[in-house]
Amino acid sequence: MATDSLAILFGSIARVKLLRFFLFNPSKEFTFDEISRRARLVRRTARTEMNALERADIIKKKQIYQQLEGRTSRTRVHAYTINKEFGELQALQTFLFETAPINGKTLLTHLRKAGPIDFVCISGVFLREFEHRLDVMVAMKKLSQTKIENAIRSLEAELGIEIRYAAFTSEELKYRVGLYDKLTRDVFDYKHQIIVDKLGIRDELHGLRG
Structure with missing residues (x-):
């Protein structure tokens, strides 16, 4: 299935990228800056699409402690991760894997x-x-x-x-x-x-x- 077809199905190419990002890294937590940078999305687009995924209960936000550059102590920051309780997680993961050129x-x-x-x-x-x-x-x-x-x-x-x-x-x-x-x-x-x-x-x- 072509990427533009998936974009129509899921709403945008950015949303498809973010879905793959979270679904294929199911045990990891990422800050907003990390997600935006790694998916190569402008911040406003990333924020809009992540809000949609959070409302759909596919991802969830949590607080983690992270060592920030220039600071001696760990700082509490917001991070995002896949919601493993999402009912269609396995089906969605399989579908997006099958339609991605991951080979x-x-x-x-x-x-x-x-x-x-x-x-x-x-x-x-x-x-x-x-x-x-x-x-x-x-x-x-x-x-x-x-x-x-x-x-x-x-x-x-x-x-x-x-x-x-x-x-x-x-x-x-x-x-x-x-x-x-x-x-x-x-x-x-x-x-x-x-x-x-x-x-x-x-x-x-x-x-x-x-």
């Missing part, structure tokens, strides 16, 4: 803007594992963290979701896999899919498990 092909289109890619593994939200620690692991010979971050943030804005990722040089990833450290175990010991492998990581993992 390896879309991810690679964005990542390749950062340069030649040697390795990509997807997990987490890409495989409907919303509580997973990591969604993307990527490696490049000449890694630019800034370019990778820009690519990920661009995809986040397109999909309206937060993407948790880790980026390494190709040599660093091979070293980590050889050690089978905690980060690699957190990905490869659970549901995942390797979609680019120019480093022989798949064979390395097979050897470690064999």
Whole structure:
């Protein structure tokens, strides 16, 4: 289903983005500024749509304590999170996942803007594992963290979701896999899919498990 069709169905593209943002991050709390920035929505639009979602009982507002820049003590702020008591939560989550281009092909289109890619593994939200620690692991010979971050943030804005990722040089990833450290175990010991492998990581993992 095209995004503009969803916009008609749900009222606006901004609302679709926010729905995905909350539904695919069901255990997290976000301040208004974080939501507006990550969804790349102007504040007035974000406020209007979030008020509508709150009235519909899909999201709820709560108070949390957060460490703000320039302050030594934690400050009480308003935050928003999905309302897990919403009756149609699972159905809405499934529908929006099925209609979003959350797949390896879309991810690679964005990542390749950062340069030649040697390795990509997807997990987490890409495989409907919303509580997973990591969604993307990527490696490049000449890694630019800034370019990778820009690519990920661009995809986040397109999909309206937060993407948790880790980026390494190709040599660093091979070293980590050889050690089978905690980060690699957190990905490869659970549901995942390797979609680019120019480093022989798949064979390395097979050897470690064999």
